[in-house]
Amino acid sequence: MSISTIKNQSSLLGRIHSFESFGTLDGPGLRFVVFLEGCPLRCLYCHNVDMLDMKNYKEMTPQELLKIVLPYKPYFNSAKGGVTVSGGDPIMQPRFVVEFFKLCQKNKIHTTIDTSCFTTNKEHLEQLLPVTDLWMISLKHFDDKKHRALTGVTNAPILENIHYLSKRKARLWFRYLILPGWTDTWSNLRALCAFLRTVDFELIELLPYHTHGRFKWDKLGLPYKLNGIKPPTLNSCHKIKEMLKKEGYKVILNE
Numbered sequence: 001m002s003i004s005t006i007k008n009q010s011s012l013l014g015r016i017h018s019f020e021s022f023g024t025l026d027g028p029g030l031r032f033v034v035f036l037e038g039c040p041l042r043c044l045y046c047h048n049v050d051m052l053d054m055k056n057y058k059e060m061t062p063q064e065l066l067k068i069v070l071p072y073k074p075y076f077n078s079a080k081g082g083v084t085v086s087g088g089d090p091i092m093q094p095r096f097v098v099e100f101f102k103l104c105q106k107n108k109i110h111t112t113i114d115t116s117c118f119t120t121n122k123e124h125l126e127q128l129l130p131v132t133d134l135w136m137i138s139l140k141h142f143d144d145k146k147h148r149a150l151t152g153v154t155n156a157p158i159l160e161n162i163h164y165l166s167k168r169k170a171r172l173w174f175r176y177l178i179l180p181g182w183t184d185t186w187s188n189l190r191a192l193c194a195f196l197r198t199v200d201f202e203l204i205e206l207l208p209y210h211t212h213g214r215f216k217w218d219k220l221g222l223p224y225k226l227n228g229i230k231p232p233t234l235n236s237c238h239k240i241k242e243m244l245k246k247e248g249y250k251v252i253l254n255e
């Protein structure tokens, strides 16, 4: 075996944090969810803060991962589901996801990527396009200054990539976290609507901010900077839902 073959094989090891065999929140139907380690963002509210730093993972080839997934196929396929790669952010391990999704499609398994879409490498998107049945993309903030404050990165490549995927007819779902004082302001909601008018997408899912992952920050000794922010009221979430529905969009409020 040549050195380059060995290198290629080793670079195709995925860094897997954990699995969820019967997920109902990460895409259509019942999903086998694979949480990949690593994320280019540092969202102040991250509920999977233990998956960001490439520190806590198990290495696996795409074939090994498929072997774990296959026994669940009868369950998720009969419930119109499939496999979702999440994290962290799978956009950090594009080659691994491409090879894993290729295997899924060969085995007639529906593929979904749950991502921020923060990458400056169009080639990665290009390779993911034919093997990804559904893109679930989190929209964080439309004011770049606030986006940087909230996530640590600019929103420019994210918005550009979404336009690119939309032009390439990718099936898109958006996720939008309702974070009081940050993403529920009228200026940001207006910017959200203006952006949505420029892309083709299927639905937008609203996720009310919660603090369920907060304990992980404490456990890791990380300062949680959103102390004092309470989850939005159901009433305010419904108002946002109605506003988006009036724009003609299909909206799901994940209560």
Ligand code: SF4
Residues within 6 Å of the ligand: 039, 040, 041, 042, 043, 045, 046, 047, 048, 049, 052, 087, 088, 089, 116
């Ligand atoms: S993109 Fe997701 S995983 Fe990454 S920091 Fe933000 S919330 Fe956490």
